[in-house]
Structure formats: C-alpha cells, structure tokens
Amino acid sequence: SFQSEVEETLKRIQSHKGVIGTIVVNAEGIPIRTTLDNSTTVQYAGLLHQLTMKARSTVRDIDPQNDLTFLRVRSKKHEIMVAPDKEYLLIVIQNPSE
Amino acid sequence: MIKKIMFRPLATTTCVPVAREADAPGGSGSAAGCFIFTMFTDETLETVGAESLWRKSRLLQQESKTCQTTELKTAEVEVQAGDTSENATQTEADEHRTQHFALERESPIHYPGLGEFLHSVEGVVVKELKRNVKSHAFEGFEVNWEDQSETVSCLHALQYSEAQESGLQVTSLSWNTTGSVVACAYGRLDDGDWSTEKSFVCTWNLDRRGLNPKRPDLVIDVPTSVMCLSFHPSKPSLIAGGLYSGEVLVWDTSRTQDPLCARTAMSDETHREPVYQVHWVPGARRGGGFSVLSAGADGRILVWQLDSEGQLTLSKGFALVTQQVPRNIKLSKARGDSLLGVTSLSLCPWDSDMFLVGVEGGLVLKCSFSTRTPAAVSSPSSGLALRAPAQFSFSSHAGPIHAIHCSPFHRNLFLCAGMDGHAHLCSLLQATPLLSLRLSDSYLFSVRWSPTRPLVFAAATGQGSVMIFDLGRGSLRPAATIEQDAGGKPVYCLEFNPKQPRLLAAGNADGTVKIWQLSAELIEQGQREAAQLEQLANEATE
Numbered sequence: 001s002f003q004s005e006v007e008e009t010l011k012r013i014q015s016h017k018g019v020i021g022t023i024v025v026n027a028e029g030i031p032i033r034t035t036l037d038n039s040t041t042v043q044y045a046g047l048l049h050q051l052t053m054k055a056r057s058t059v060r061d062i063d064p065q066n067d068l069t070f071l072r073v074r075s076k077k078h079e080i081m082v083a084p085d086k087e088y089l090l091i092v093i094q095n096p097s098e
Numbered sequence: 099m100i101k102k103i104m105f106r107p108l109a110t111t112t113c114v115p116v117a118r119e120a121d122a123p124g125g126s127g128s129a130a131g132c133f134i135f136t137m138f139t140d141e142t143l144e145t146v147g148a149e150s151l152w153r154k155s156r157l158l159q160q161e162s163k164t165c166q167t168t169e170l171k172t173a174e175v176e177v178q179a180g181d182t183s184e185n186a187t188q189t190e191a192d193e194h195r196t197q198h199f200a201l202e203r204e205s206p207i208h209y210p211g212l213g214e215f216l217h218s219v220e221g222v223v224v225k226e227l228k229r230n231v232k233s234h235a236f237e238g239f240e241v242n243w244e245d246q247s248e249t250v251s252c253l254h255a256l257q258y259s260e261a262q263e264s265g266l267q268v269t270s271l272s273w274n275t276t277g278s279v280v281a282c283a284y285g286r287l288d289d290g291d292w293s294t295e296k297s298f299v300c301t302w303n304l305d306r307r308g309l310n311p312k313r314p315d316l317v318i319d320v321p322t323s324v325m326c327l328s329f330h331p332s333k334p335s336l337i338a339g340g341l342y343s344g345e346v347l348v349w350d351t352s353r354t355q356d357p358l359c360a361r362t363a364m365s366d367e368t369h370r371e372p373v374y375q376v377h378w379v380p381g382a383r384r385g386g387g388f389s390v391l392s393a394g395a396d397g398r399i400l401v402w403q404l405d406s407e408g409q410l411t412l413s414k415g416f417a418l419v420t421q422q423v424p425r426n427i428k429l430s431k432a433r434g435d436s437l438l439g440v441t442s443l444s445l446c447p448w449d450s451d452m453f454l455v456g457v458e459g460g461l462v463l464k465c466s467f468s469t470r471t472p473a474a475v476s477s478p479s480s481g482l483a484l485r486a487p488a489q490f491s492f493s494s495h496a497g498p499i500h501a502i503h504c505s506p507f508h509r510n511l512f513l514c515a516g517m518d519g520h521a522h523l524c525s526l527l528q529a530t531p532l533l534s535l536r537l538s539d540s541y542l543f544s545v546r547w548s549p550t551r552p553l554v555f556a557a558a559t560g561q562g563s564v565m566i567f568d569l570g571r572g573s574l575r576p577a578a579t580i581e582q583d584a585g586g587k588p589v590y591c592l593e594f595n596p597k598q599p600r601l602l603a604a605g606n607a608d609g610t611v612k613i614w615q616l617s618a619e620l621i622e623q624g625q626r627e628a629a630q631l632e633q634l635a636n637e638a639t640e
Contacts, residue, residue, distance in 0.1 A: 009220055024216070087215065088209075094227055096236075
C-alpha cells in the first residue's frame with residue numbers, strides 16, 4: 001500500500017549504520033513521522049526547520065539562481081543531515097564514529 | 099420530672115431535705131433533692147406551693163387519634179422474554195491487527211507527495227550516510243569554541259576569619275542547585291573528644307559582584323561542629339547539616355531573621371553520635387518534596403520529613419548490625435550485635451531504591467530503601483521499627499571508607515576511597531573492584547566523579563592536594579594535580595559545581611575553601627568516553 005511504502009523507505013534509512021533517528025517534517029515545521037521520542041522529535045523538528053530556512057535564504061541571497069539542496073551539521077557527537085523540499089524535510093541523525 | 103415544688107421557708111436554716119411531689123405515673127424521675135444548710139432552731143410555717151405553668155396533668159388532655167393508609171392495591175404481572183438470539187464476535191488475526199496499529203500511529207491524514215519526496219531523497223541521503231561511516235575527513239578535527247585555558251587556576255580562596263582563629267577545619271562543602279552559592283561547614287575531623295566548641299556554616303555567592311573572599315555572605319552559628327552539609331536539589335536556599343552531637347538541622351538561607359527552619363528533637367530515636375552524612379532523598383509521593391537522610395557513627399540511617407512546625411520527624415529508619423551484613427565478606431572480630439558506624443553514603447542516580455554505604459570497618463554495602471527485614475536492635479519505645487537495609491557487600495578497604503560516589507554516566511559503576519590511599523573503581527555486579535588505584539601515600543578523604551566527563555574523577559588527599567584522574571589515559575598518573583595547600587594540611591572535601599562544570603571547590607584543614615577553575619581538557623567530553631566507560635564496566639562480567 002501507499003503508506004507501507006513510506007514506512008519501508010524510512011525503515012531502510014533508519015537501519016543504516018550509526019543512524020540514531022529519522023524525522024520527517026512538513027512545510028510548517030511539524031513532525032509527521034519519527035523514530036525518536038516525542039520531546040526529542042519536537043525539539044529537532046522546530047530547531048532544524050528554522051535552521052534550514054535560514055540556510056536556504058542565505059544561499060539564495062548570495063545568488064538568487066541558486067538554491068539549497070542539502071544541509072549537514074557536524075558536531076562533536078554526531079552529524080545531522082537535512083534533505084529539504086518544497087513540502088517536506090527529511091532529518092537524519094547519525095553517529096558516524098560508531 | 100417535677101410537677102410541683104414545695105418549699106418550706108425557714109427563718110433560720112437547718113439542713114433539711116425538701117419534699118417533692120411524686121412524679122406522674124410512668125414518668126422517669128431524675129433524682130433531685132435540695133438541701134438547705136441551717137443554723138440551729140426549728141420553725142414551721144405553712145407550706146407554699148406553685149402550680150406548674152407549662153405542664154398539665156396528662157389525664158386532662160388526652161386525645162386519641164387513629165390513622166390508616168388508603169387501601170393498597172396490589173397486582174401481579176409477569177413478563178418473560180419470549181425469544182433469544184445469538185451473536186458472536188471474534189478478533190481478527192494478529193497480523194491484521196498490527197498492521198492497523200501501525201496505521202493508527204501515523205496521522206490518519208494522507209500526506210500528498212510524501213511518498214514521492216522520500217523516494218527522491220532516499221538515494222542522496224543513503225549515499226551520504228554510507229560515506230560518513232567510511233570517511234576519515236573529520237578524524238582528529240577539534241574545534242575550540244571557548245578560551246582554552248591550559249592550566250588550572252585558583253579563582254578564589256574563601257576564608258572566614260573567626261573560624262580560622264579557632265583553628266576550625268572545613269569539614270564539608272556543598273554547591274546549591276543553581277551553582278552560584280557555595281556553603282561550607284566548619285568543624286573538626288581529627289578531634290576525638292566530645293566537643294562543645296561552637297562552629298559555623300558560611301555561604302558565599304560567587305556570582306555576586308563585590309564578592310569578598312574574606313567575608314561570607316551568610317554566617318550561621320552552630321553550637322557544635324558541623325560534620326556534613328547538603329543543599330536541597332531544587333530549592334536554592336535550603337541546606338541540611340549534620341552535627342557532631344547527632345542532631346540534624348535544616349537552614350533556610352533566604353530567611354532574614356533566623357535561618358534555622360527545622361531540627362531534630364533529641365530523643366531515643368535520633369542519632370546519639372556524630373552524623374557524618376546528610377543527603378536529600380526524593381519523597382515517597384510523586385512530585386512530593388524531599389526528605390532528609392542522615393547517617394551517623396551509631397550505625398543508624400534515618401529519613402526525616404520536614405513538617406510545618408520546624409520539626410524533623412522520623413519517617414523511616416535503618417540500622418546496620420554486624421550480624422545482619424550479608425556474609426559474602428568476612429568481617430573482622432566485631433561483635434555480632436554491634437552497630438557499624440557509617441562514614442560515607444551515596445545515592446544512586448539511576449535507581450531511587452538503592453543506596454551505597456561505606457562503614458567503619460572498611461566495608462561497602464549495597465542497601466535498599468524498600469527492605470522489610472527488621473534490624474536486630476532493640477527498638478526504642480516510641481517505636482519506629484528500624485530495618486536492616488544491607489543486601490550485598492563489596493570487598494573491603496583496609497580502613498574506614500571516606501567517600502563513595504556513584505557514576506552519573508553508568509548505572510553500575512561507583513568509586514570508593516578510604517584511609518588506605520586507594521581509590522577503587524567498582525561495579526555493582528561483583529564483589530571485587532574492577533580497578534584499584536593507589537593515589538596517595540596517605541589518606542584519601544573524598545572522591546567525586548566529574549559531572550561532564552564520564553572517565554574523569556577527582557580525589558582529595560591527606561597530603562594537601564587534589565588529584566584529577568582520567569581513566570581514559572591508560573597511565574596510572576593523574577591528569578592533573580592541584581596543590582591546595584603547600585603546608586601539607588589535608589584536603590577534606592571537594593565538590594564539582596553542578597551548573598558550571600569548570601568550577602571545583604575544595605576545602606582543607608586550615609579553614610580555607612578554594613575555588614578552582616579547571617582547564618578545558620578536563621571538562622570537555624571526548625567523543626568516545628561514554629563507550630570507553632561502558633567497556634570498562636563490561637570487564638566486570640569477564
């Protein structure tokens with residue numbers, strides 16, 4: 001079914017080495033799918049949605065013909081990857097050194 | 099019931115009972131006699147009577163009345179269900195149910211385009227995920243966000259002149275929950291005698307402007323030496339302290355008049371010997387307040403509740419009796435029914451039912467709050483029955499254990515340090531220590547895990563230095579040694595600041611509290627520390 005295809009894709013992503021969590025966020029910054037607990041999800045969704053919008057406007061301000069395709073935030077403990085789109089955002093948190 | 103009262107007035111008085119009318123037939127009489135005291139002559143006069151105004155003879159007024167209900171109509175009717183029907187239900191097979199459940203968990207709204215979106219990004223994301231795992235791009239790449247102080251420096255040396263003049267030592271330190279106030283207790287640790295020397299509890303607010311290290315913000319006078327101190331975990335102004343005399347006091351530093359807000363009454367049930375440890379434990383009620391736990395040299399561990407009248411009332415009590423200690427470790431020749439004095443205690447942040455106790459004989463015991471075994475001591479008359487909490491004992495040090503601390507990063511690990519100069523890293527799962535580190539030639543008075551680095555701990559030695567040890571380093575030498583006092587006077591207590599992990603407070607025998615600012619490498623967590631700690635802990639099972 002349609003829904004199960006979505007689930008399959010998310011499961012595949014989640015099962016990669018080192019992936020801590022996967023979140024799908026809609027255009028308003030509201031999480032619609034997640035593999036993490038509620039409070040963590042809400043935190044990540046809100047903050048990364050804002051960060052992604054800021055990153056996108058930065059790229060477009062520098063060059064209006066350009067646009068953001070991917071955002072990666074590397075920290076001491078893990079890497080957060082954001083794949084943006086007109087309607088959704090996919091956030092994946094990975095611990096690369098595991 | 100008296101219908102008429104007869105009086106016999108007399109010119110002079112004699113002691114006479116006055117006659118009364120007989121009661122109405124069937125009435126219940128209440129005896130009432132009057133006596134009038136008299137002098138000594140008799141006289142008789144005519145009797146005087148008074149009619150009762152309100153009570154008439156029953157015989158005059160009698161009416162009879164009858165009543166009767168209207169006739170009751172009764173009828174008999176029968177009803178019976180004439181037909182039956184059968185109905186059956188059955189749940190669907192499991193697979194179907196879980197499928198439905200998964201759907202329920204998702205929002206029932208169908209998100210248009212979600213599938214296409216995921217389909218399109220999946221490739222990119224998966225490629226990046228795979229590359230990340232293999233990449234060496236960031237290995238060894240460190241970023242410095244803050245001023246890297248390479249050295250440890252002393253920020254403040256706090257002293258209270260009166261205490262120093264009396265030669266008092268700093269026995270205990272505590273930071274409050276906001277991390278801005280440090281309180282220290284003065285007393286004597288090396289005094290064997292019963293002392294009635296008064297001492298002090300002083301607090302300094304380090305975030306305040308105009309901090310004067312020689313003048314505490316608040317000085318509380320206490321009648322005897324204070325042996326231990328602990329700030330409340332959520333209320334920044336409450337401190338509990340245990341005294342040499344066995345009393346437990348709670349002060350509220352926000353009160354201007356008299357900071358003392360609760361104390362234990364001296365009774366059979368309270369400690370009769372110095373209280374060496376005081377802690378706040380969460381109360382039994384959910385979201386309820388905290389209770390004060392005190393443990394002393396008399397082998398008793400008591401839990402007190404603050405009531406509104408400024409009294410600490412006993413709510414639970416435990417006693418450590420030698421013969422009730424679990425027998426996996428042989429104890430020395432102590433008598434079976436003697437009580438083991440408690441010298442150190444640690445609550446476990448992972449399991450609220452468990453606590454660890456270090457006793458005089460060098461034993462570390464794992465204890466439980468919910469134990470039901472009664473202690474083999476004679477109960478005090480006012481009877482709070484004491485219970486025996488010990489469930490397991492760990493192998494002993496050669497002398498009294500001065501400090502135990504459960505790791506904030508791993509649920510099974512704890513450190514203990516004692517008079518033999520060794521610090522043991524132990525696991526709750528086995529009786530012998532995982533690692534035994536000889537840190538000092540003399541005594542170790544305190545040991546504390548770092549709140550930010552899972553592998554780092556600090557120890558206070560009897561030679562006047564604070565050693566900071568990093569288990570990840572592999573070598574047995576400390577990562578840093580801080581000379582607290584050149585005179586070699588022992589450092590008795592140390593505490594990390596819970597909110598500002600850079601600060602470490604240490605108090606020593608000459609009455610000074612020094613606030614040290616640690617270097618960045620001692621504070622910032624490395625990438626794999628938690629995993630290394632886990633590895634160390636797992637060595638226990640091998």
